[in-house]
Amino acid sequence: xxxxxxxxxxxxxxxxxxxxxxxxxxxxxxxxxxxxxxxxxxxxxxxxxxxxxxxxxxxxxxxxxxxxxxxxxxxxxxxxxxxxxxxxxxxxxxxxxxxxxxxxxxxxxxxxxxxxxxxxxxxxxxxxxxxxxxxxxxxxxxxxxxxxxxxxxxxxxxxxxxxxxxxxxxxxxxxxxxxxxxxxxxxxxxxxxxxxxxxxxxxxxxxxxxxxxxxxxxxxxxxxxxxxxxxxxxxxxxxxxxxxxxxxxxxxxxxxxxxxxxxxxxxxxxxxxxxxxxxxxxxxxxxxxxxxxxxxxxxxxxxxxxxxxxxxxxxxxxxxxxxxxxxxxxxxxxxxxxxxxxxxxxxxxxxxxxxxxxxxxxxxxxxxxxxxxxxxxxxxxxxxxxxxxxxxxxxxxxxxxxxxxxxxxxxxxxxxxxxxxxxxxxxxxxxxxxxxxxxxxxxxxxxxxxxxxxxxxxxxxxxxxxxxxxxxxxxxxxxxxxxxxxxxxxxxxxxxxxxxxxxxxxxxxxx
Ligand code: C2O
Ligand code: CU
Ligand code: CU
Numbered sequence: 202x203x204x205x206x207x208x209x210x211x212x213x214x215x216x217x218x219x220x221x222x223x224x225x226x227x228x229x230x231x232x233x234x235x236x237x238x239x240x241x242x243x244x245x246x247x248x249x250x251x252x253x254x255x256x257x258x259x260x261x262x263x264x265x266x267x268x269x270x271x272x273x274x275x276x277x278x279x280x281x282x283x284x285x286x287x288x289x290x291x292x293x294x295x296x297x298x299x300x301x302x303x304x305x306x307x308x309x310x311x312x313x314x315x316x317x318x319x320x321x322x323x324x325x326x327x328x329x330x331x332x333x334x335x336x337x338x339x340x341x342x343x344x345x346x347x348x349x350x351x352x353x354x355x356x357x358x359x360x361x362x363x364x365x366x367x368x369x370x371x372x373x374x375x376x377x378x379x380x381x382x383x384x385x386x387x388x389x390x391x392x393x394x395x396x397x398x399x400x401x402x403x404x405x406x407x408x409x410x411x412x413x414x415x416x417x418x419x420x421x422x423x424x425x426x427x428x429x430x431x432x433x434x435x436x437x438x439x440x441x442x443x444x445x446x447x448x449x450x451x452x453x454x455x456x457x458x459x460x461x462x463x464x465x466x467x468x469x470x471x472x473x474x475x476x477x478x479x480x481x482x483x484x485x486x487x488x489x490x491x492x493x494x495x496x497x498x499x500x501x502x503x504x505x506x507x508x509x510x511x512x513x514x515x516x517x518x519x520x521x522x523x524x525x526x527x528x529x530x531x532x533x534x535x536x537x538x539x540x541x542x543x544x545x546x547x548x549x550x551x552x553x554x555x556x557x558x559x560x561x562x563x564x565x566x567x568x569x570x571x572x573x574x575x576x577x578x579x580x581x582x583x584x585x586x587x588x589x590x591x592x593x594x595x596x597x598x599x600x601x602x603x604x605x606x607x608x609x610x611x612x613x614x615x616x617x618x619x620x621x622x623x624x625x626x627x628x629x630x631x632x633x634x635x636x637x638x639x640x641x642x643x644x645x646x647x648x649x650x651x652x653x654x655x656x657x658x659x660x661x662x663x664x665x666x667x668x669x670x671x672x673x674x675x676x677x678x679x680x681x682x683x684x685x686x687x688x689x690x691x692x693x694x695x696x697x698x699x700x701x702x703x704x705x706x707x708x709x710x711x712x
Contacts, residue, residue: 210481215591225417243284275363283367290373312347317643324354344376355701358652415448430514436523465489468603468621483596483626485650563658570661592629600645656701679712
């Protein structure tokens with residue numbers, strides 16, 4: 202393994218969200234410790250050698266997060282967040298998407314290479330309350346940590362905030378051969394990083410906390426656990442970090458500056474393991490890391506921090522020695538040649554607060570902003586022009602693809618950006634070059650993953666065209682969705698308040 206240990210966050214410090222006027226710093230809770238909730242694995246309805254059948258149900262419930270009153274929360278197959286969903290590469294997956302919520306939602310498979318826009322589950326695939334829709338797809342991508350979240354524009358942010366976010370784990374034979382911990386729940390756990398503010402009676406209040414640059418709260422919540430600890434019973438533990446926050450960047454490091462090894466990024470295993478003491482994740486990014494507790498005696502405690510606030514503890518127990526050296530090379534990354542003469546896409550993310558835009562426009566659900574031919578490998582140059590007071594990092598995400606990060610302002614990408622990604626933090630004044638290809642035709646969204654920015658219009662969509670099989674798609678429009686939301690709430694459209702609406706109104710733009 203590369204000897205070098207990286208000790209910085211790489212991103213531009215003046216652009217950290219901590220410099221924004223509306224920043225809400227994390228505060229260590231004074232409530233009792235709780236054992237970290239490890240999401241249960243969702244049980245398939247049926248599983249054969251070739252096919253797996255699931256029912257994924259979005260539901261409203263209550264969760265004991267703090268002493269006293271339970272918090273009203275939403276989740277998939279459980280009251281908060283979701284059971285973890287396992288896919289095996291090569292299998293056909295069949296899912297009933299059941300909406301038991303009082304309002305419409307969509308089921309978006311973030312990071313999954315599936316056809317758009319319906320299977321992908323973005324804003325064009327609403328499931329209305331009481332309805333069940335069915336999707337089928339084949340898993341064709343390598344082992345990775347992905348996630349499922351709601352995506353009903355312009356109310357994605359509020360639904361994710363209510364709890365609609367679940368880990369998705371893809372497994373394959375390549376990953377199975379590598380010397381990684383993979384005993385789920387024991388030495389291999391999802392770590393979903395979120396933050397919330399608790400109001401009266403331990404409730405969340407999205408509107409009270411609303412900020413067009415992204416809603417934050419002072420309390421870290423990990424896998425839906427406040428003030429959490431994990432019992433370490435093996436020398437090595439694999440953490441599948443997911444930044445599931447609406448807006449917060451997590452700047453992670455352990456006590457004693459404990460060195461950890463990143464083995465995977467958003468879309469799968471890295472070509473080489475990379476050692477870090479510090480790691481920054483922007484919204485929607487994933488990083489799988491292995492933490493080695495060999496230097497800790499039973500009874501000791503290791504703390505995970507974001508900035509300088511403790512967010513989780515690891516209580517070390519007796520474990521068997523397990524001194525595994527990771528190989529220098531983990532997997533081969535497919536890096537296809539760019540299609541000669543293909544156009545280079547130029548994408549500009551600009552603004553903050555209500556002024557956020559993508560290519561000087563706000564999102565239009567019925568407008569196709571770019572096209573790419575199926576089979577082509579094309580460069581996408583993504584620029585963040587925001588230089589207001591140091592600007593901010595916009596996490597750029599594309600549906601339906603795992604791309605490669607080629608360069609940052611012409612320089613090498615960060616050391617953990619040599620594998621597949623679907624979300625990349627773009628610094629102010631920076632152009633990140635991506636190499637992008639698709640496995641399926643369809644309409645796919647691309648946007649900033651600060652969720653209030655996407656709801657606020659920092660989003661666009663492309664059509665991937667298969668010239669041999671031209672297709673037409675029924676694209677929803679904001680008005681239809683807003684009318685449905687208003688009806689479900691028993692109010693007039695004029696009285697409706699959804700996260701993204703104010704951005705369009707303040708900029709005097711149509712949705
Ligand atoms: Cu996490 Cu439009 O996606
Ligand atoms: Cu996505
Ligand atoms: Cu943004």
